[in-house]
Amino acid sequence: MVRVQAEPFDPGQELAHFAAGRTDIGAVASFTGFVRDTHQGERILAMTLEHYPGMTERELERIEAEARSRWSLDDCLVIHRYGRMLPGEPIVLVATASAHRAAALDSCAFLMDWLKTKAPFWKLEETPSGEHWVDARESDDIAAERWRARGPDRVK
Amino acid sequence: MVRVQAEPFDPGQELAHFAAGRTDIGAVASFTGFVRDTHQGERILAMTLEHYPGMTERELERIEAEARSRWSLDDCLVIHRYGRMLPGEPIVLVATASAHRAAALDSCAFLMDWLKTKAPFWKLEETPSGEHWVDARESDDIAAERWRARGPDRVK
Amino acid sequence: MRIRYFAWLKQRTGCAEEELDLPAEIQTVADLMAYLGERHPRFAEAAQGQGVVRCAVDQTHAEAAARLEGAREVAFFPPVTGG
Amino acid sequence: MRIRYFAWLKQRTGCAEEELDLPAEIQTVADLMAYLGERHPRFAEAAQGQGVVRCAVDQTHAEAAARLEGAREVAFFPPVTGG
Numbered sequence: 404m405v406r407v408q409a410e411p412f413d414p415g416q417e418l419a420h421f422a423a424g425r426t427d428i429g430a431v432a433s434f435t436g437f438v439r440d441t442h443q444g445e446r447i448l449a450m451t452l453e454h455y456p457g458m459t460e461r462e463l464e465r466i467e468a469e470a471r472s473r474w475s476l477d478d479c480l481v482i483h484r485y486g487r488m489l490p491g492e493p494i495v496l497v498a499t500a501s502a503h504r505a506a507a508l509d510s511c512a513f514l515m516d517w518l519k520t521k522a523p524f525w526k527l528e529e530t531p532s533g534e535h536w537v538d539a540r541e542s543d544d545i546a547a548e549r550w551r552a553r554g555p556d557r558v559k
Numbered sequence: 560m561v562r563v564q565a566e567p568f569d570p571g572q573e574l575a576h577f578a579a580g581r582t583d584i585g586a587v588a589s590f591t592g593f594v595r596d597t598h599q600g601e602r603i604l605a606m607t608l609e610h611y612p613g614m615t616e617r618e619l620e621r622i623e624a625e626a627r628s629r630w631s632l633d634d635c636l637v638i639h640r641y642g643r644m645l646p647g648e649p650i651v652l653v654a655t656a657s658a659h660r661a662a663a664l665d666s667c668a669f670l671m672d673w674l675k676t677k678a679p680f681w682k683l684e685e686t687p688s689g690e691h692w693v694d695a696r697e698s699d700d701i702a703a704e705r706w707r708a709r710g711p712d713r714v715k
Numbered sequence: 716m717r718i719r720y721f722a723w724l725k726q727r728t729g730c731a732e733e734e735l736d737l738p739a740e741i742q743t744v745a746d747l748m749a750y751l752g753e754r755h756p757r758f759a760e761a762a763q764g765q766g767v768v769r770c771a772v773d774q775t776h777a778e779a780a781a782r783l784e785g786a787r788e789v790a791f792f793p794p795v796t797g798g
Numbered sequence: 799m800r801i802r803y804f805a806w807l808k809q810r811t812g813c814a815e816e817e818l819d820l821p822a823e824i825q826t827v828a829d830l831m832a833y834l835g836e837r838h839p840r841f842a843e844a845a846q847g848q849g850v851v852r853c854a855v856d857q858t859h860a861e862a863a864a865r866l867e868g869a870r871e872v873a874f875f876p877p878v879t880g881g
Contacts, residue, residue, distance in 0.1 A: 413575065414574060414575070414587075415571045415572060415573075415574045415575025415576075416571060416575065417571075418570060418571045418574055418589075419569065419570070419571025419572065420571075424647070425647065426593075426594075426595065426596040426646035426647040427595060427596055427597065428593055428595070429592060429593055429595045430590065430591070430592055430593070431570075431589075431590070431591045431593070432588070432589065432590050432591075432667075433574075433587075433588065433589045433590075434586065434587070434588050434589075434660065434663070434664060435586070435587045435588075436585060436586055436660065436798050437582075437584055437585055437586070437587070438582075439582065439583060439584070439585045439658065440582040440583055441583065452797065453721060453722055454797070455719075455721060455771070455774070455790060455792070457774055458771055458774035458775075458790070461774055461775075462774075462776075483797060483798075490582035491580070491581065491582040494797075494798070495797070495798050502595065504590065504592065504671055504675075504881070505698075505702065507590070508590060508664075508667070508668045508671070511588075511664070512664045512668075515660055515664070515798060518797065518798050519660075519795070519797065519798040520794075520795065521776065521795065522795060522797050522798070523721070523771070523790075523792065523795055523797075524795055524796065524797025524798070525721060525722035525792065525793065525795065525796055525797070526796045526797070527722075536722055536723045536793070536796075537796045538796070539793070539794030539795065539796050540796075542661075546661065592881055608880065609804060609805055610880070611802075611804060611854070611857070611873060611875070613857055614854055614857035614858075614873070617857055617858075618857075618859075639880060639881075650880075650881070651880070651881050660798070671881060674880065674881050675878070675880065675881040676877075676878065677859065677878065678878060678880050678881070679804070679854070679873075679875060679878055679880075680878055680879065680880025680881070681804060681805035681875065681876065681878065681879050681880070682879045682880070683805075692805055692806045692876070692879075693879045694877075694879070695876070695877030695878065695879050696879075
Protein backbone atom coordinates (compact mmCIF):
# COMPACT_ATOMS: atom_id res chain seq x y z
CA MET A 404 0.00 0.00 0.00
CA VAL A 405 1.10 3.52 -0.81
CA ARG A 406 0.16 6.66 1.15
CA VAL A 407 1.18 10.21 0.26
CA GLN A 408 0.11 12.67 2.94
CA ALA A 409 0.75 16.04 4.54
CA GLU A 410 -0.13 14.75 8.03
CA PRO A 411 2.61 13.52 10.37
CA PHE A 412 2.70 9.79 11.04
CA ASP A 413 4.10 7.64 13.83
CA PRO A 414 6.47 4.97 12.42
CA GLY A 415 6.26 2.81 15.57
CA GLN A 416 2.47 2.78 15.43
CA GLU A 417 2.42 2.12 11.68
CA LEU A 418 4.79 -0.82 12.16
CA ALA A 419 2.71 -2.15 15.06
CA HIS A 420 -0.23 -2.40 12.66
CA PHE A 421 1.79 -3.61 9.68
CA ALA A 422 1.22 -7.31 9.08
CA ALA A 423 -0.40 -7.54 12.53
CA GLY A 424 -2.28 -10.69 13.44
CA ARG A 425 -0.64 -12.76 10.71
CA THR A 426 1.21 -15.96 11.54
CA ASP A 427 2.64 -16.77 8.10
CA ILE A 428 5.16 -13.91 8.05
CA GLY A 429 8.70 -14.64 9.21
CA ALA A 430 10.35 -11.31 8.53
CA VAL A 431 9.53 -7.60 8.51
CA ALA A 432 12.09 -5.03 7.41
CA SER A 433 11.58 -1.29 7.65
CA PHE A 434 13.26 1.98 6.84
CA THR A 435 12.33 5.38 8.25
CA GLY A 436 13.81 8.64 6.98
CA PHE A 437 13.82 11.70 9.26
CA VAL A 438 14.49 15.42 8.83
CA ARG A 439 18.01 16.07 10.20
CA ASP A 440 19.01 19.22 12.04
CA THR A 441 22.15 19.71 9.94
CA HIS A 442 23.09 19.22 6.30
CA GLN A 443 26.58 19.76 4.93
CA GLY A 444 27.52 21.66 8.07
CA GLU A 445 24.58 24.04 7.96
CA ARG A 446 21.77 24.14 10.54
CA ILE A 447 18.36 23.10 9.22
CA LEU A 448 15.41 24.97 10.74
CA ALA A 449 12.76 23.20 8.66
CA MET A 450 12.30 21.22 5.47
CA THR A 451 9.53 21.55 2.90
CA LEU A 452 8.82 18.64 0.56
CA GLU A 453 7.25 19.68 -2.72
CA HIS A 454 5.80 16.89 -4.84
CA TYR A 455 3.87 16.26 -8.05
CA PRO A 456 0.37 15.23 -6.93
CA GLY A 457 -0.93 12.37 -9.01
CA MET A 458 2.43 11.38 -10.44
CA THR A 459 3.81 10.76 -6.93
CA GLU A 460 1.17 8.15 -6.17
CA ARG A 461 1.51 6.51 -9.58
CA GLU A 462 5.28 6.37 -9.36
CA LEU A 463 5.25 4.92 -5.83
CA GLU A 464 2.69 2.32 -6.91
CA ARG A 465 4.92 1.36 -9.85
CA ILE A 466 7.90 1.00 -7.52
CA GLU A 467 5.85 -1.15 -5.14
CA ALA A 468 4.68 -3.34 -8.05
CA GLU A 469 8.30 -3.74 -9.18
CA ALA A 470 9.34 -4.87 -5.67
CA ARG A 471 6.46 -7.36 -5.54
CA SER A 472 7.46 -8.77 -8.93
CA ARG A 473 11.10 -9.24 -7.83
CA TRP A 474 10.49 -10.71 -4.38
CA SER A 475 7.80 -12.84 -2.82
CA LEU A 476 6.27 -10.28 -0.42
CA ASP A 477 3.35 -10.85 1.92
CA ASP A 478 2.85 -7.15 2.47
CA CYS A 479 4.39 -3.82 1.55
CA LEU A 480 3.84 -0.30 2.87
CA VAL A 481 5.18 3.05 1.67
CA ILE A 482 4.24 6.29 3.45
CA HIS A 483 5.75 9.57 2.23
CA ARG A 484 4.93 13.02 3.55
CA TYR A 485 4.92 16.33 1.72
CA GLY A 486 4.72 19.89 3.06
CA ARG A 487 6.71 21.51 5.86
CA MET A 488 8.39 19.47 8.62
CA LEU A 489 10.78 20.09 11.49
CA PRO A 490 14.02 18.27 12.39
CA GLY A 491 13.26 14.92 14.01
CA GLU A 492 10.00 14.43 12.11
CA PRO A 493 9.66 11.30 9.93
CA ILE A 494 9.50 11.95 6.16
CA VAL A 495 9.20 8.45 4.78
CA LEU A 496 8.48 4.91 5.99
CA VAL A 497 8.98 1.76 3.94
CA ALA A 498 8.07 -1.66 5.37
CA THR A 499 8.15 -5.08 3.74
CA ALA A 500 6.98 -8.47 4.99
CA SER A 501 8.02 -11.87 3.70
CA ALA A 502 8.43 -15.46 4.79
CA HIS A 503 12.22 -15.04 4.75
CA ARG A 504 14.66 -12.36 5.81
CA ALA A 505 16.61 -11.79 2.60
CA ALA A 506 13.42 -10.93 0.67
CA ALA A 507 12.28 -8.48 3.36
CA LEU A 508 15.67 -6.75 3.75
CA ASP A 509 16.56 -6.59 0.05
CA SER A 510 13.14 -5.36 -1.07
CA CYS A 511 13.17 -2.66 1.62
CA ALA A 512 16.57 -1.37 0.39
CA PHE A 513 15.36 -1.60 -3.21
CA LEU A 514 12.20 0.41 -2.50
CA MET A 515 14.23 3.19 -0.85
CA ASP A 516 16.81 3.28 -3.66
CA TRP A 517 14.16 3.51 -6.37
CA LEU A 518 12.03 5.96 -4.42
CA LYS A 519 15.08 8.22 -4.02
CA THR A 520 15.63 8.44 -7.79
CA LYS A 521 12.09 8.10 -9.21
CA ALA A 522 9.45 9.50 -6.85
CA PRO A 523 8.81 13.18 -7.73
CA PHE A 524 9.68 14.90 -4.45
CA TRP A 525 11.95 17.92 -3.99
CA LYS A 526 13.39 19.11 -0.69
CA LEU A 527 13.59 22.79 0.20
CA GLU A 528 15.72 23.46 3.29
CA GLU A 529 15.24 26.46 5.56
CA THR A 530 18.58 27.49 7.08
CA PRO A 531 19.73 30.56 9.02
CA SER A 532 21.16 31.89 5.71
CA GLY A 533 17.95 31.37 3.75
CA GLU A 534 16.16 28.70 1.71
CA HIS A 535 17.98 26.18 -0.50
CA TRP A 536 16.72 23.46 -2.82
CA VAL A 537 18.61 20.26 -1.97
CA ASP A 538 20.79 18.92 -4.80
CA ALA A 539 20.33 15.32 -5.93
CA ARG A 540 23.15 13.04 -4.87
CA GLU A 541 25.03 11.07 -7.49
CA SER A 542 25.34 8.23 -4.96
CA ASP A 543 21.56 7.82 -5.12
CA ASP A 544 21.75 7.12 -8.85
CA ILE A 545 24.50 4.59 -8.25
CA ALA A 546 22.47 2.92 -5.48
CA ALA A 547 19.43 2.63 -7.78
CA GLU A 548 21.57 1.38 -10.67
CA ARG A 549 22.79 -1.70 -8.78
CA TRP A 550 19.26 -3.16 -8.89
CA ARG A 551 19.02 -2.67 -12.62
CA ALA A 552 22.21 -4.68 -13.13
CA ARG A 553 20.87 -7.53 -11.01
CA GLY A 554 17.52 -7.77 -12.71
CA PRO A 555 14.65 -9.73 -11.19
CA ASP A 556 15.83 -12.15 -8.53
CA ARG A 557 12.89 -13.78 -6.87
CA VAL A 558 14.05 -15.23 -3.57
CA LYS A 559 12.11 -18.27 -2.49
CA MET B 560 22.29 -2.00 23.20
CA VAL B 561 21.72 -5.75 23.50
CA ARG B 562 18.83 -7.41 25.35
CA VAL B 563 18.33 -11.17 25.74
CA GLN B 564 15.02 -11.95 27.41
CA ALA B 565 12.29 -14.53 27.89
CA GLU B 566 9.55 -11.85 27.99
CA PRO B 567 7.65 -10.95 24.83
CA PHE B 568 8.34 -7.51 23.37
CA ASP B 569 6.42 -5.18 21.08
CA PRO B 570 8.54 -4.22 18.03
CA GLY B 571 6.39 -1.16 17.23
CA GLN B 572 6.78 0.16 20.76
CA GLU B 573 10.51 -0.57 20.85
CA LEU B 574 10.97 1.29 17.56
CA ALA B 575 8.85 4.20 18.80
CA HIS B 576 11.37 4.62 21.65
CA PHE B 577 14.45 3.88 19.56
CA ALA B 578 16.37 7.06 18.81
CA ALA B 579 13.34 9.07 19.99
CA GLY B 580 13.74 12.78 20.57
CA ARG B 581 16.92 13.02 18.49
CA THR B 582 17.17 15.41 15.55
CA ASP B 583 20.58 14.35 14.21
CA ILE B 584 19.44 10.98 12.88
CA GLY B 585 18.41 10.77 9.24
CA ALA B 586 17.77 7.06 8.92
CA VAL B 587 16.49 4.14 10.99
CA ALA B 588 16.44 0.61 9.61
CA SER B 589 14.89 -2.34 11.39
CA PHE B 590 14.38 -6.05 11.05
CA THR B 591 11.91 -8.16 13.03
CA GLY B 592 11.84 -11.95 12.91
CA PHE B 593 8.64 -13.80 13.82
CA VAL B 594 7.66 -17.40 14.56
CA ARG B 595 5.95 -18.72 11.41
CA ASP B 596 3.03 -21.16 11.45
CA THR B 597 4.63 -23.47 8.87
CA HIS B 598 8.15 -24.68 8.09
CA GLN B 599 9.01 -26.89 5.14
CA GLY B 600 5.34 -27.73 4.72
CA GLU B 601 4.79 -28.78 8.32
CA ARG B 602 2.53 -26.93 10.75
CA ILE B 603 4.32 -25.29 13.67
CA LEU B 604 2.42 -25.31 16.96
CA ALA B 605 5.15 -23.56 18.95
CA MET B 606 8.86 -22.81 18.91
CA THR B 607 11.31 -23.01 21.81
CA LEU B 608 14.57 -21.08 21.60
CA GLU B 609 17.36 -22.57 23.69
CA HIS B 610 20.41 -20.39 24.21
CA TYR B 611 23.75 -20.29 26.02
CA PRO B 612 23.27 -17.73 28.81
CA GLY B 613 26.31 -15.52 29.16
CA MET B 614 27.81 -16.40 25.79
CA THR B 615 24.68 -15.13 24.02
CA GLU B 616 25.04 -11.64 25.47
CA ARG B 617 28.80 -11.57 24.85
CA GLU B 618 28.41 -12.72 21.27
CA LEU B 619 25.64 -10.21 20.49
CA GLU B 620 27.74 -7.43 22.04
CA ARG B 621 30.68 -8.45 19.85
CA ILE B 622 28.46 -8.39 16.76
CA GLU B 623 27.12 -4.96 17.73
CA ALA B 624 30.69 -3.68 18.26
CA GLU B 625 31.67 -5.03 14.83
CA ALA B 626 28.75 -3.19 13.19
CA ARG B 627 29.68 0.04 14.99
CA SER B 628 33.28 -0.30 13.80
CA ARG B 629 32.20 -0.81 10.17
CA TRP B 630 29.54 1.90 9.95
CA SER B 631 29.02 5.24 11.59
CA LEU B 632 25.98 4.45 13.74
CA ASP B 633 24.19 6.80 16.10
CA ASP B 634 22.37 3.99 17.83
CA CYS B 635 21.94 0.25 17.64
CA LEU B 636 19.48 -2.13 19.32
CA VAL B 637 19.33 -5.92 19.35
CA ILE B 638 16.57 -7.75 21.24
CA HIS B 639 16.44 -11.55 21.10
CA ARG B 640 14.02 -13.76 22.99
CA TYR B 641 14.55 -17.27 24.33
CA GLY B 642 12.05 -19.80 25.68
CA ARG B 643 8.72 -20.92 24.21
CA MET B 644 6.77 -18.77 21.72
CA LEU B 645 3.74 -19.17 19.48
CA PRO B 646 3.35 -18.44 15.75
CA GLY B 647 3.10 -14.70 15.12
CA GLU B 648 5.24 -13.77 18.14
CA PRO B 649 8.41 -11.74 17.50
CA ILE B 650 11.70 -13.55 18.16
CA VAL B 651 14.26 -10.91 17.30
CA LEU B 652 14.44 -7.18 16.62
CA VAL B 653 17.45 -5.36 15.18
CA ALA B 654 17.37 -1.59 14.71
CA THR B 655 20.12 0.77 13.54
CA ALA B 656 20.24 4.55 13.32
CA SER B 657 22.58 6.66 11.25
CA ALA B 658 22.83 10.00 9.50
CA HIS B 659 22.48 8.26 6.13
CA ARG B 660 20.38 5.45 4.73
CA ALA B 661 23.06 3.12 3.35
CA ALA B 662 24.74 2.84 6.76
CA ALA B 663 21.42 2.08 8.50
CA LEU B 664 20.23 -0.49 5.93
CA ASP B 665 23.57 -2.24 5.42
CA SER B 666 24.39 -2.49 9.14
CA CYS B 667 20.91 -3.88 9.88
CA ALA B 668 21.39 -6.64 7.26
CA PHE B 669 24.90 -7.29 8.58
CA LEU B 670 23.71 -7.64 12.19
CA MET B 671 21.06 -10.18 11.17
CA ASP B 672 23.48 -12.18 9.01
CA TRP B 673 26.09 -12.39 11.75
CA LEU B 674 23.53 -13.04 14.47
CA LYS B 675 22.17 -15.96 12.40
CA THR B 676 25.57 -17.67 12.25
CA LYS B 677 27.23 -16.60 15.53
CA ALA B 678 24.70 -16.05 18.32
CA PRO B 679 24.25 -19.29 20.29
CA PHE B 680 20.52 -19.93 19.85
CA TRP B 681 18.88 -23.18 18.78
CA LYS B 682 15.29 -23.57 17.62
CA LEU B 683 13.12 -26.49 18.67
CA GLU B 684 9.89 -26.76 16.71
CA GLU B 685 6.73 -28.36 18.05
CA THR B 686 4.75 -29.93 15.19
CA PRO B 687 1.76 -32.32 15.07
CA SER B 688 4.28 -35.13 14.47
CA GLY B 689 6.51 -34.22 17.43
CA GLU B 690 9.47 -31.99 18.31
CA HIS B 691 12.31 -31.26 15.87
CA TRP B 692 15.51 -29.27 16.23
CA VAL B 693 15.76 -26.90 13.27
CA ASP B 694 18.73 -27.52 10.98
CA ALA B 695 21.11 -24.66 10.21
CA ARG B 696 20.75 -23.32 6.67
CA GLU B 697 23.77 -23.24 4.43
CA SER B 698 22.40 -20.00 2.93
CA ASP B 699 22.93 -18.33 6.32
CA ASP B 700 26.66 -19.11 6.17
CA ILE B 701 26.82 -17.71 2.66
CA ALA B 702 24.96 -14.56 3.75
CA ALA B 703 27.39 -14.03 6.64
CA GLU B 704 30.40 -14.75 4.44
CA ARG B 705 29.67 -11.87 2.04
CA TRP B 706 30.49 -9.37 4.82
CA ARG B 707 33.82 -11.04 5.51
CA ALA B 708 34.81 -10.65 1.86
CA ARG B 709 33.93 -6.96 1.91
CA GLY B 710 35.81 -6.15 5.07
CA PRO B 711 35.27 -2.89 6.90
CA ASP B 712 33.61 -0.30 4.71
CA ARG B 713 32.85 2.75 6.74
CA VAL B 714 30.20 4.77 4.93
CA LYS B 715 30.44 8.48 5.58
CA MET C 716 -1.06 21.37 -23.72
CA ARG C 717 -0.48 21.97 -20.03
CA ILE C 718 3.15 22.54 -19.05
CA ARG C 719 4.15 22.28 -15.37
CA TYR C 720 7.34 23.25 -13.56
CA PHE C 721 8.52 22.03 -10.19
CA ALA C 722 11.04 23.02 -7.50
CA TRP C 723 13.56 25.68 -8.58
CA LEU C 724 12.50 25.46 -12.24
CA LYS C 725 9.39 27.43 -11.22
CA GLN C 726 11.72 30.26 -10.22
CA ARG C 727 13.37 30.06 -13.66
CA THR C 728 10.08 30.33 -15.57
CA GLY C 729 8.21 32.50 -13.07
CA CYS C 730 5.21 30.16 -13.15
CA ALA C 731 4.11 26.75 -11.85
CA GLU C 732 2.13 25.93 -14.96
CA GLU C 733 0.98 27.34 -18.31
CA GLU C 734 -1.42 26.27 -21.07
CA LEU C 735 0.17 26.41 -24.52
CA ASP C 736 -1.00 25.74 -28.06
CA LEU C 737 2.11 24.21 -29.55
CA PRO C 738 3.15 24.60 -33.21
CA ALA C 739 2.81 21.35 -35.15
CA GLU C 740 6.58 20.95 -35.51
CA ILE C 741 7.01 20.39 -31.75
CA GLN C 742 6.99 16.61 -31.71
CA THR C 743 9.38 15.46 -28.98
CA VAL C 744 10.36 16.42 -25.43
CA ALA C 745 13.60 17.88 -26.85
CA ASP C 746 11.61 20.03 -29.32
CA LEU C 747 9.42 21.26 -26.47
CA MET C 748 12.42 22.11 -24.27
CA ALA C 749 13.94 24.22 -27.06
CA TYR C 750 10.59 25.95 -27.63
CA LEU C 751 10.14 26.69 -23.91
CA GLY C 752 13.73 27.94 -23.75
CA GLU C 753 12.77 30.73 -26.16
CA ARG C 754 9.91 31.81 -23.88
CA HIS C 755 12.00 31.48 -20.69
CA PRO C 756 15.71 32.26 -21.17
CA ARG C 757 16.57 31.09 -17.65
CA PHE C 758 14.86 27.75 -18.38
CA ALA C 759 17.07 27.43 -21.49
CA GLU C 760 20.12 28.02 -19.30
CA ALA C 761 19.15 25.16 -16.96
CA ALA C 762 18.24 22.90 -19.89
CA GLN C 763 21.81 23.16 -21.19
CA GLY C 764 23.18 21.32 -18.14
CA GLN C 765 23.46 17.55 -18.62
CA GLY C 766 20.66 15.80 -16.69
CA VAL C 767 19.63 18.95 -14.80
CA VAL C 768 16.12 19.20 -16.27
CA ARG C 769 14.04 16.03 -16.14
CA CYS C 770 10.69 15.47 -17.81
CA ALA C 771 7.47 13.55 -17.31
CA VAL C 772 4.84 13.13 -20.05
CA ASP C 773 1.38 12.51 -18.63
CA GLN C 774 2.95 11.78 -15.24
CA THR C 775 5.43 9.19 -16.50
CA HIS C 776 9.20 9.79 -16.64
CA ALA C 777 10.24 10.51 -20.24
CA GLU C 778 13.55 10.93 -22.11
CA ALA C 779 14.37 13.83 -24.45
CA ALA C 780 13.54 11.68 -27.50
CA ALA C 781 10.04 10.75 -26.23
CA ARG C 782 7.20 11.80 -28.58
CA LEU C 783 4.47 14.15 -27.38
CA GLU C 784 1.65 12.94 -29.62
CA GLY C 785 -1.59 12.78 -27.63
CA ALA C 786 0.03 14.08 -24.43
CA ARG C 787 -2.08 16.35 -22.25
CA GLU C 788 0.40 17.32 -19.54
CA VAL C 789 4.17 17.66 -19.67
CA ALA C 790 6.19 18.46 -16.54
CA PHE C 791 9.78 19.64 -16.09
CA PHE C 792 11.71 19.36 -12.86
CA PRO C 793 15.21 18.94 -11.41
CA PRO C 794 16.43 15.47 -10.32
CA VAL C 795 14.22 14.25 -7.46
CA THR C 796 15.41 14.49 -3.83
CA GLY C 797 12.73 12.80 -1.72
CA GLY C 798 13.02 9.96 0.77
CA MET D 799 36.81 -28.40 33.63
CA ARG D 800 33.15 -27.86 33.05
CA ILE D 801 31.80 -29.32 29.79
CA ARG D 802 28.40 -28.15 28.48
CA TYR D 803 26.18 -29.50 25.73
CA PHE D 804 23.38 -27.68 23.91
CA ALA D 805 20.38 -28.51 21.72
CA TRP D 806 20.31 -32.09 20.42
CA LEU D 807 23.85 -32.80 21.61
CA LYS D 808 22.39 -33.02 25.13
CA GLN D 809 20.31 -35.96 23.91
CA ARG D 810 23.49 -37.59 22.57
CA THR D 811 25.37 -37.31 25.87
CA GLY D 812 22.37 -37.61 28.19
CA CYS D 813 23.47 -34.55 30.15
CA ALA D 814 23.52 -30.74 29.84
CA GLU D 815 26.84 -30.43 31.66
CA GLU D 816 29.50 -32.38 33.46
CA GLU D 817 32.61 -31.58 35.55
CA LEU D 818 35.68 -33.49 34.37
CA ASP D 819 39.30 -33.73 35.52
CA LEU D 820 41.05 -34.09 32.19
CA PRO D 821 44.25 -36.10 31.67
CA ALA D 822 47.24 -33.83 30.95
CA GLU D 823 47.49 -35.02 27.34
CA ILE D 824 44.17 -33.33 26.43
CA GLN D 825 45.49 -30.04 25.08
CA THR D 826 43.21 -28.96 22.24
CA VAL D 827 39.50 -28.90 21.39
CA ALA D 828 40.11 -31.82 19.01
CA ASP D 829 41.76 -33.84 21.84
CA LEU D 830 38.79 -33.11 24.09
CA MET D 831 36.26 -34.14 21.44
CA ALA D 832 38.02 -37.47 20.99
CA TYR D 833 38.12 -37.98 24.77
CA LEU D 834 34.43 -37.14 25.16
CA GLY D 835 33.63 -39.46 22.26
CA GLU D 836 34.93 -42.36 24.34
CA ARG D 837 32.60 -41.43 27.22
CA HIS D 838 29.62 -40.79 24.91
CA PRO D 839 29.56 -42.99 21.77
CA ARG D 840 26.64 -41.04 20.28
CA PHE D 841 28.62 -37.81 20.71
CA ALA D 842 31.49 -39.41 18.79
CA GLU D 843 29.08 -40.27 16.00
CA ALA D 844 27.96 -36.62 15.68
CA ALA D 845 31.55 -35.37 15.94
CA GLN D 846 32.46 -37.36 12.80
CA GLY D 847 30.19 -35.17 10.64
CA GLN D 848 31.97 -32.21 9.07
CA GLY D 849 30.95 -28.99 10.89
CA VAL D 850 28.14 -30.68 12.84
CA VAL D 851 29.64 -30.14 16.31
CA ARG D 852 30.76 -26.61 17.09
CA CYS D 853 32.72 -25.51 20.14
CA ALA D 854 33.14 -22.52 22.41
CA VAL D 855 36.00 -22.17 24.92
CA ASP D 856 35.10 -19.87 27.81
CA GLN D 857 32.10 -18.61 25.80
CA THR D 858 34.05 -17.73 22.68
CA HIS D 859 33.73 -19.66 19.39
CA ALA D 860 36.78 -21.94 18.97
CA GLU D 861 38.17 -24.14 16.19
CA ALA D 862 39.28 -27.77 16.65
CA ALA D 863 42.93 -26.70 16.90
CA ALA D 864 42.29 -24.18 19.72
CA ARG D 865 44.25 -24.87 22.91
CA LEU D 866 42.48 -25.49 26.20
CA GLU D 867 45.16 -24.21 28.58
CA GLY D 868 43.55 -22.17 31.34
CA ALA D 869 40.01 -22.77 30.06
CA ARG D 870 37.30 -23.19 32.67
CA GLU D 871 34.28 -23.99 30.50
CA VAL D 872 34.06 -25.70 27.14
CA ALA D 873 30.74 -26.02 25.31
CA PHE D 874 29.69 -28.17 22.36
CA PHE D 875 26.66 -27.47 20.20
CA PRO D 876 25.24 -27.87 16.69
CA PRO D 877 25.37 -24.92 14.22
CA VAL D 878 23.27 -22.07 15.62
CA THR D 879 19.74 -21.42 14.33
CA GLY D 880 18.54 -18.25 16.06
CA GLY D 881 17.21 -15.04 14.59
